[in-house]
Amino acid sequence: MTTGVRFNYLALMAGSRVISSRYQLNKPLGQGGMGVVWEGYDQVLRRPVAVKQLLLPERSEPGQDRELKARFLREARSVASLDHPSVVSVHDVVEDADGPWMVMQFVKGRSLQQLIEEDGPLPVARVAEIGLALLDALECAHAQGIVHRDLKPANVMVADDGKVVLTDFGIAAVANATYSLTRTGQLIGSLGYIAPERFSFGTIDGRSDLWSLGATLYYAVEAKRAFRADDGPDIHIARLLMGEQPEFERAERLEPVIKGLLEKDLDRRLGIDQARRQLKTIANGKTVPPFPPPPHAPTKTFPKFPPRRAVVIPLVLLVIIALITAAVINYTGQRKGHDQTGQRESPVPSAVVKFETIPDICGSLSGKMILDNLIDHRRPSDSKTDTDERKCGWETESSATVPVDGRLTLTARKFPSADQAAAYIEKENGKKSIFGGSGYTGLGEPGEIGDQAIFRVWEEIVDKTRGGDVYHSSNTTEIIFRTSNLVVEVDYGRHRGGEPKPDDTARARQGAELMAREAASSLGS
16 A cells, blocks of 8 residues: 555445445455546446546645645546546546545456556557557547646557557646656656656657557567666666667567657657557558658667666666766757757748738647646736737736746747848847846747747746745746747746745646647647
8 A cells, every 4th residue: 555645445435435325335456656546336337347436645735635625626627528438437526525536437347457467468460459459549539638647558458359548638637656757847757758858858748658659569568678777767767868779578569659759859859650550460460561760860779777786886877877977968059059040940931921910829729638738717917909919918817826827928029021020030039138038049940830939938836925935936938939920929927925846847848848839739730
């Protein structure tokens, strides 16, 4: 049983517990992080169900319980919006003194991890079929702006009839099953299945899920992890960042597609459509071409670590320091190449025709499910509309009681030409704000978010009490991007009535980038 959690199995088991006068809890099926899943029975519809319970920590900071519950309910709403046979269905959400509880579809079968542990590796064609089902599930989720973040064999259910269902969408975020890398952010997921880019700069988007899919398929066909995690997180992270490659013994025709999904370079990693075509070919008994290595890139090897004995601890520490240092230098060099705009190629011309009027961006984004993940109890914020500028957005209702207030503002400006719009961004990029915050930095390559994109972050702690107690903190990320002659500014802030949390800055950055991508997509770029 996980320690530090307010939970008592015996108390719930006594008397055949029934929640909401409807759902009977029979026995626990499994527990991970701060969540436990029960085998249950719906007494009204007379069908088996799976019931997930959020477990709260014994010692929590003020407001933490409320925040965890709010996340749990938000994730339940998000998953309930996914209608796909390969995604677990959410039937109901119940709140009581021991909850909240999420009532879900009961899948009679075993997890992929249990299946491999008990029966051994699966045939290549069967693994390809499982991969196709999981690709369909991810495509459905990504279309709604939902990133799983914890795809692994334990979260893949294989029913007795062969059906494959992906479970635990976003529960890792709720359960706080994280490994803290820095003071400014936390990573959600399980070592061995977290994509390497999330360790280096915290990127969380659908491509990270595809890397996790590759690691999951490797486990299914090889019956072992693609990347060892038993030497501890530091060594594991160093191996990933240095580009260690897994060894293949049983994968055969699957090797190219797994290598493509496990590609460290985000731009070269297989996308959903590419992976689907290859897996269909493999499922039909045919072979796909080998995944090509990066041009002019030497094959990377990773030193074998000696047994962990006391006499070799200093050597292991030196290897860890050397590897992590090399990885940081490599990453820093890449970022400098992005940040020095003078060394970058000219922006790629936009495929979008010149804007004659300013489109209603907020109107096109208002129905997006991702807004629920950014702002609880949202209402429209102040707006402005004229010939050359439109401003709109959302903010937390003033009457809502939530641990974090959110505010998202979108400002679109129309310029006579694309060149003038580009000049405006370059001017903003060179400004030094007198109000603090970081300077602007280039965001991605041309075409990723519009034709050009820059961003900056703010971290503010306001202290106006005589005793020195911090009573307000805020974290904001601003993104400015251009599509043809239209410039859009995305301003996403998270405001907390108390001390900041380690991941506040990362969440503001991720939320702003997610909305910027959605806004750029709505403009056709």
